[in-house]
Amino acid sequence: MHLRRALSRALPLALVASGALLVLPGAPAQAKSDIGAKPFMGFSTWSVESSTHPGYGSGWLTEQNVKNAADTLAAKLLPAGYSYLNLDSGWSSGVDGKGVPKADTGRFPDGIKAVVDYIHGKGLKAGIYDVVGLPGAAYDANAPIPGTSCHTRDIVRQPLTQVPNGWGSGTDYAVDYTNSCTQPYYDAVVSTFASWGVDLIKVDGQHLNGGATTADVPADNLAVWSRAIDRSGRPIYLTASGWPVPVAEADALRPYVNGVRVDTDVECYCDTISSWNSSVSARFADLPAWLGHVGGNYWPDLDSMPINNNTGSGVQDGLNDTERQTVMNFWSMASAPLYVGGDVWFEDAKAQAILTNPEVIAVDQSGVVPTQVSGGGQQVWAKRLPDGSTVVGVFNTGSAAATVSVAFSSLGLTGSASVRDLAARADLGTATGSWTANSVPAHGSRLVKLTGAGIAGPGGSGPVTGAGSGKCMDVNGGNTADGATVTLYTCNGGTNQTWTRTGGTFQSLGKCLDVTGGGTANNTNVELWSCNGGGNQQWTTPGDGTIRNPASGRCLDAAGAGTGDGTRLIIWDCNGQSNQKWSYPAA
Known part of the structure; x- marks a missing residue:
């Protein structure tokens, strides 16, 4: 972790907690537009920056190496959908006259805009990195904030407080979000990034190690960024990062960001990029806690994928081929952003085959968050795709080969199904009542699609009653159309x-409770529709009283917190309010 500070992880901006919740405009934030309709795909520089392998580490991030990565990404991975090239920590040194981070001219002699223009010229998009809290350089400069009479020192919290960012720099300071000049400062930062053509911003250090004080509202940290993106006029993907972001903040952050880091860094900070235990294996234990919170346009970020090269020159992944395929399968099952770590210049043929498999990529890009059918050392995960098929992932996290049988009843299915191995791109015939993954190797996996099975018989029946209203979910007039x-x-x-x-x-x-038109936006109505197996007809009940639609990541909601007869039922960002709490039949 300390390596990040050495790489200027402290770069600019943004956010640590504050005392009052910033009031956002009524319109959806640009950061929550359709730019996040699917998890992004691309490459991040941090993995190679984190490695101790000769030739890598902090010195790797240079203008020429980024251009080389853009050339390779465009040639090898862009055709499969990998379009983002994200500059992580270390691109900046100092601040400009507005207190905004500026390029390290030793690394980027032509400036960030020139590099972004080169990236765009390859048909790619460009991402950039920033952190929670006002950077020490901006505080020291006491730069004037455009459009205000304030200076950067005016927006820090008093008494002066270090940001609890996790790397203990002592040079970044907590921000006072109640100060009217705070938003204009972030407007200046994002406006500068937008003028360079940036397409993604990663804000790191979101409330680590407990982070905030009891007076802080976690959403303040990303709310100012989201509003600044609105004001910039440029669609920019916004993602919150931590090691990890605490799951307690999941629902508060949802309105503002397109993705959220649900786990610690995947990198081992060693001679390779990663290893199974440092820390690929942690994802299998940590993702389940987020399943009731993430979804459409709010993706569970599992960090970069150490799938690049295990042969030839350059830093190695630190995983064997079996483990690399498991990473691809699990990230795709999660509908996590798919972005590569490692030096893509040296990508080997096996990595190319794993990363560009269109059938596995389609599982990720379906944008459907899975359910965990069973945990432990041999995990089973499943999700129903919009075409009505069911994808099943079996993951053997143990140290010996295992055979795993999956009962159709555990998937809500009956009868027989055609089985296709998506990673192998091979049909496996027909299974009835269950499917068995034979001899799954240690750290190995199977990813299959089941097509043609019936939907299992009913569970419990009864009313669905609103906790805030005491009234029932009702099909108006008994209409069956x-x-x-x-x-x-x-x-x-x-x-x-x-x-x-x-x-x-x-x-x-x-008929089925259905999100109208398969919509995923706030305020989309629900209605009755013929059952078709689509993701907009799937609902989960995580046990907190909410009824959630995984395809949108949003909650069943009584519009406007209404309680009267005829109040519309809609989907809305999950917020824990009583108009999103229900009693309902058991499954």
Whole structure:
């Protein structure tokens, strides 16, 4: 971790906690636009910067090496969808006259805009790195903040407080979000990044080691960035990073960012990029806690993928081929951003084959967050794709080969299904009632698609009742036509208020609770529609009283916290309020 500080991880900007929640504009933040409709794909520089292998480490991040990476990314991986090239820590040295980070001219003699222009010229997009808190250089410069009478020292918290960023620099300072000049400072930062053509901003150090004081509101850290992106007029993907970001902040951050780091750094900070235990294996234990919180346009970031080269020159991945395939399978099952670590200049043929497999990539880009069917040393994960098929991942995290049988009933399926191995791109025939992954090697995996199975029979039936209203989820007028309105209504025991849990769906009158048009945005209505197995008809109940749609990552909500008869039911960012709490039948 201390290496990050040595690489100027302290670069600029942004955020540590504050005392009052910043009021955001009513319109959705640009950072939450369709730019995040699917998890991004690309390459990040941090993995090679973190390695102690000769020729790498802090000195690797130079203008020429970035251009070489852009050449390779465009030639080898862009055709498969890997389009982002993200500059991580170390690109900046000092600040400009506005207190905004500026390029390290020793590393980037032509400046960041010239490098971004080169990246764009290859058909790629460019990302950049920043951190929580006002950088020490901006504090020391006491630069004037554009459009205000303030200077950068005016926006720090008093008494002067170090940012709890996790690397203990002592040179970054907590920001006072109640100060009216704080937002204009971040506007200046993002405006500068936008003028360079930046397409992604990673904000690192989000509330590590407990982070905030009890007075802090975690969302303040990213709210100012999101608003600044709005004001810049440029669509920019915004992602929150920590080691990891605490899951307690998951729902508060959702309105502002397109992705959130759910685990620690994948890198081992050693002679290779990573290793199984440092720290690929941690993802299998840590992702489950986030499943009820992440979803469409709020992706679970598992960090970069150490899939690049285990042969030839350059720093090695530190994983064998079996482990590299498992990384690709698990990241894709999670619908995590797919971005490569390692020196892509030396990418080997096996990595190329793993990374560009269109059938595995499609599982990731479906944008459907999975469920964990079983944990432990032999884990089973599943998700239903919009076409009605079910993808199953078996992951053997143990130290010996294992055979794992998956009952269709555990997947909400019945009958027979055609089975296709997505990693091998081979049909495996038909399975009835269950499917068995034979002799999965240590740290190995299987990723298969099941097509044609039936949806399992019903679970419990009964009303779905709002905690904030005491009223029932009701199909308006008992209408059975597709598109029938679903609202709150005084509970009356009618069949149009009786809902059955079946295969991840809520069904009434023979049809499914459906997010209108497959929408994922806040305020999208729910309705009744013929059951079709789509992701917009899938719902999870994580046990906190919410009913969540994994395809959107949002919660079933009584619009406007309404309690009257006829109140629309919609999806909205999960916020823990009573209009998103329900009692419902058991599955």
